[in-house]
Amino acid sequence: xxxxxxxxxxxxxxxxxxxxxxxxxxxxxxxxxxxxxxxxxxxxxxxxxxxxxxxxxxxxxxxxxxxxxxxxxxxxxxxxxxxxxxxxxxxxxxxxxxxxxxxxxxxxxxxxxxxxxxxxxxxxxxxxxxxxxxxxxxxxxxxxxxxxxxxxxxxxxxxxxxxxxxxxxxxxxxxxxxxxxxxxxxxxxxxxxxxxxxxxxxxxxxxxxxxxxxxxxxxxxxxxxxxxxxxxxxxxxxxxxxxxxxxxxxxxxxxxxxxxxxxxxxxxxxxxxxxxxxxxxxxxxxxxxxxxxxxxxxxxxxxxxxxxxxxxxxxxxxxxxxxxxxxxxxxxxxxxxxxxxxxxxxxxxxxxxxxxxxxxxxxxxxxxxxxxxxxxxxxxxxxxxxxxxxxxxxxxxxxxxxxxxxxxxxxxxxxxxxxxxxxxxxxxxxxxxxxxxxxxxxxxxx
Amino acid sequence: xxxxxxxxxxxxxxxxxxxxxxxxxxxxxxxxxxxxxxxxxxxxxxxxxxxxxxxxxxxxxxxxxxxxxxxxxxxxxxxxxxxxxxxxxxxxxxxxxxxxxxxxxxxxxxxx
Numbered sequence: 001x002x003x004x005x006x007x008x009x010x011x012x013x014x015x016x017x018x019x020x021x022x023x024x025x026x027x028x029x030x031x032x033x034x035x036x037x038x039x040x041x042x043x044x045x046x047x048x049x050x051x052x053x054x055x056x057x058x059x060x061x062x063x064x065x066x067x068x069x070x071x072x073x074x075x076x077x078x079x080x081x082x083x084x085x086x087x088x089x090x091x092x093x094x095x096x097x098x099x100x101x102x103x104x105x106x107x108x109x110x111x112x113x114x115x116x117x118x119x120x121x122x123x124x125x126x127x128x129x130x131x132x133x134x135x136x137x138x139x140x141x142x143x144x145x146x147x148x149x150x151x152x153x154x155x156x157x158x159x160x161x162x163x164x165x166x167x168x169x170x171x172x173x174x175x176x177x178x179x180x181x182x183x184x185x186x187x188x189x190x191x192x193x194x195x196x197x198x199x200x201x202x203x204x205x206x207x208x209x210x211x212x213x214x215x216x217x218x219x220x221x222x223x224x225x226x227x228x229x230x231x232x233x234x235x236x237x238x239x240x241x242x243x244x245x246x247x248x249x250x251x252x253x254x255x256x257x258x259x260x261x262x263x264x265x266x267x268x269x270x271x272x273x274x275x276x277x278x279x280x281x282x283x284x285x286x287x288x289x290x291x292x293x294x295x296x297x298x299x300x301x302x303x304x305x306x307x308x309x310x311x312x313x314x315x316x317x318x319x320x321x322x323x324x325x326x327x328x329x330x331x332x333x334x335x336x337x338x339x340x341x342x343x344x345x346x347x348x349x350x351x352x353x354x355x356x357x358x359x360x361x362x363x364x365x366x367x368x369x370x371x372x373x374x375x376x377x378x379x380x381x382x383x384x385x386x387x388x389x390x391x392x393x394x395x396x397x398x399x400x401x402x403x404x405x406x407x408x409x410x411x412x413x414x415x416x417x418x419x420x421x422x423x424x425x426x427x428x429x430x431x432x433x434x435x436x437x438x439x440x441x442x443x444x445x446x
Numbered sequence: 447x448x449x450x451x452x453x454x455x456x457x458x459x460x461x462x463x464x465x466x467x468x469x470x471x472x473x474x475x476x477x478x479x480x481x482x483x484x485x486x487x488x489x490x491x492x493x494x495x496x497x498x499x500x501x502x503x504x505x506x507x508x509x510x511x512x513x514x515x516x517x518x519x520x521x522x523x524x525x526x527x528x529x530x531x532x533x534x535x536x537x538x539x540x541x542x543x544x545x546x547x548x549x550x551x552x553x554x555x556x557x558x
Contacts, residue, residue, distance in 0.1 A: 201497045203490065262491045272493060309494040321493060 002093035004232045009098045012227025016105035019220030020047050020112050026213025026271070027116045029206040030320050034402030035120040036205065036412040042115035045128050050111050050135050054104040055081055061140035062103065063148050070160025073144045092230055102227060103143070109224075110139050110176045116320030117184035118191050121399050124407045126392040130382060134183060138378050139175075142371055146175035167367030168347050168360065170239065171228035173283025173334040174371040181327025182372045183379035184318060190383035191393050193317035195400060202319075207267050214271035218247060221278045225285045235346040239285040243278065246285075246297030250277020253301020261305075269305065272325060276304035279329035284337045287347040292340040299336075300329050331368055338364040447542040447555060448516040452507040453479060453535040454527040459505050465526035471509055471519065472558065479506040485533035504535060510545055512555050 024043035031039045050058070057075045064073030078084060081100060089096035111131045118127075146169050148158030161167050161174070169175060194202070204210060225243040229236035254273025255265040280300035281293055288296065308324035311317065318324065338361030341351035350356030386392045398406040405411060454462060459476065466474060480501035487500040511519045516539055523537050547557040 201499075203492060203497055258491075258494070262494060262496075264491060266491060268492055305494070312495060 001090060001095060002231070005093045005230070006095060006098050008232035008236065009094055009102050009227055009230060012223035013098070013102040013105050015220045015223025016102065016109065016227065017220075019105070019217055019224065020044075020109050022213050022216025022220055023109065023112050024213070025209050026217060026275070027119070027320055029209030029211075029213060030116075030204040030268075031119045032202060033205040033412060035404055037408055037410055038124065038403040039115070039119055041124060041408060042122075042127055043112040045124070046108050046112040046115075046131050049128060049131050050108040051104060053132060053135055054100075054107050058107055058135060058140050059100050059103065061136070062107075062143040063099075065155075066144070066148070066157035066159070070145065070158065070162075070164055072141050073148060094230065099230065102230075103147070106172060106176060106224070107135060107139055107143065110172075110180050111135055113176070113180035113322060113326055114184045114187065117188050117318045117322040119319035120194050120403055121191060121394050122392055123390075123394055126386050126390055129390065130187075130386055130392070133382050133386075134379060137382070138183065138375055139179065142175050142179050142375065146172070146367070146371070161367045161370065165363050165366050165370075167334070167363045168287050168337050168341065168349060169283040169334060169367060170286045170347065171225045171282045173279070173330045174367050177279045177282060177326040177330030178334065178368055178371045179375045181323050181325075181330055182375040184322035185316075185327065186376050186379035187383050188316050188318050188323075190380060190387055193315070194319065195396060197317040198312060198315070204268060207271075210271050211267060214274050218274055218278060221247075221282075225282060229286065229346075235286050238346055241290055242281055242285040242288060242293035245290050246281035246293040246300070247274050247277040249294040249297030250274060250280065250301035250304075253277075253298040254305045255301075257302050257305040272304070272308070272321070273301040276300045276325050276329045279326055280333035280336065282330070283334045284340070287337050287341040287345050287349060287351075289342050289345060292342065292345075295340060296333060296336045300332055303332055304329050327372075331372070334368045335361070335364050338362070447545055447558065448511050448513060448539045449542045450507075450509045450511055450516065450519055450523065450537065450539050452509075452523050452527065452537040453481070453504050454507060454523075455529065455533060455535060456503055456505045458527045458529070458534075459507070461526045462507060462523055465522050466509065466519070469519065469522045471511070473509075475508045477506045477508075479504045483533070483536070502533065510542065510558055512558060 020043050024040040027043065028036045028040040057079055059081065060078035061073050061075045064075065064077035066072070067074050083089065084096040084100065091099040111134060115127070145159035145161040148162060150156065150158045150163045167174070222240055222243055226236040226240040229239055251270050251273040254269045254276060258269045259265050277297040277300050280296050284293070284296055304325050307328040308321040311324065337351060339351045339353050341347060341349045341356065341360055342354045343350045349360050351360050352358055383392060394403060394406065452462070463474070480503050482500055482502055485502060487498055487502055490497045490499055509519065520537055520539060528534055544553060545557040546553055
């Protein structure tokens with residue numbers, strides 16, 4: 001066991017966990033004031049449920065020994081993390097538990113990412129059921145495909161994309177972002193558009209929250225990417241620098257696109273550009289040079305800025321642009337590895353532009369398409385079953401009133417003192433004296 | 447007695463208030479308001495989607511004035527609220543039947 005590696009991974013795991021509350025702020029600021037709490041609760045619901053599922057069987061499904069074809073880990077091998085408590089359970093140079101914790105934060109984030117596509121209109125209970133089912137039959141298997149590497153010495157067999165296709169996905173461009181982005185698209189199709197989409201203004205109600213959330217996401221992403229080295233050393237450092245510079249470049253790419261198209265560089269554009277760059281560099285952060293990272297970042301900013309406008313043309317209410325940012329950014333980053341990878345970087349592979357031919361490029365495309373198709377189809381079925389059985393979509397009237405009041409019995413903000421409220425449930429309490437008749441006063445005052 | 451109502455640009459409130467004070471007006475009431483006139487609203491862009499915001503934030507100032515002062519007070523408000531650019535607002539007056547000071551019960555001009 002290496003104490004330096006362990007310290008870095010436990011630190012990274014904590015960084016990555018902070019990304020989900022950061023995402024809650026990022027998404028929460030973008031919706032209207034009447035649905036800010038529900039938006040944030042979808043992330044906090046995932047923090048609750050997926051954390052528990054991961055420990056119970058999720059880790060085992062993702063990182064247990066393969067049950068066949070590289071499709072799924074053995075759910076029973078580490079059921080309840082059994083057998084991982086002792087000193088001798090190492091995952092590389094780490095205690096097994098450090099790796100369990102690090103990957104738990106990824107699973108939570110992947111689920112939470114989807115929520116932005118269905119803002120303002122999903123029943124909270126249905127979302128929670130969806131979150132559990134989606135994690136179980138989509139995320140845990142896909143994490144196995146992409147993140148579980150063979151270990152011949154230990155006789156452990158991993159996932160088919162990591163070991164068969166050998167696509168490079170350093171920190172989750174396919175497993176997290178393409179996966180969540182494709183799922184988001186499927187859910188938009190199942191739930192339909194918000195009432196008034198494309199007609200009523202649905203402006204972000206609090207852009208400072210969005211900026212704060214983007215900042216926390218960037219901070220956490222250093223754990224996401226540099227932590228995915230699963231060691232404290234050169235690979236982590238390269239990933240860190242690439243994560244910095246691609247994100248910086250993506251902010252510029254998005255803002256320039258806006259400046260030329262709309263006339264203004266916006267704060268929402270800066271925050272969105274940062275996230276687009278982070279998404280795109282995720283699969284590539286240990287495969288490219290810092291200059292390659294700048295290219296990936298700038299183009300991620302431009303591509304995603306252009307992509308988010310498509311929903312109005314196509315008429316799909318992907319409310320917070322999960323498809324336009326995570327699916328598009330994830331696809332671009334994953335495929336960019338095939339062009340821009342350099343053997344000088346820790347992954348040690350040359351892409352098309354570095355004389356490596358198309359060998360890595362096709363591997364990247366197959367990995368990306370496989371995850372996209374699987375996630376889209378299975379998510380669509382899950383969504384449809386939930387919609388037909390318990391109902392996924394909020395009633396029209398409740399949606400108009402605001403999901404925070406209907407689903408959570410709370411308001412995000414106190415708008416002033418003229419609401420005329422009183423403590424306690426039910427209707428207004430009876431006046432103390434006017435209704436009191438002689439002889440009944442003692443009951444009233446009691 | 448007259449009630450003067452002025453819709454002005456929020457950043458002119460201090461000028462209007464001090465001009466009224468130097469004229470000798472004893473009190474006023476303000477409220478936040480929004481609306482539009484010939485100025486119309488403005489356009490905002492979020493992730494490339496344009497939104498037209500019709501209503502512009504304004505401040506509504508209300509002052510109760512004795513009949514003999516009303517023309518001067520209107521002048522004072524208009525002068526102090528003016529920037530000369532579009533969106534400066536409106537001032538109007540109307541007659542008030544009675545005014546009562548709640549603390550003392552005084553009626554009419556004595557209550558101003």
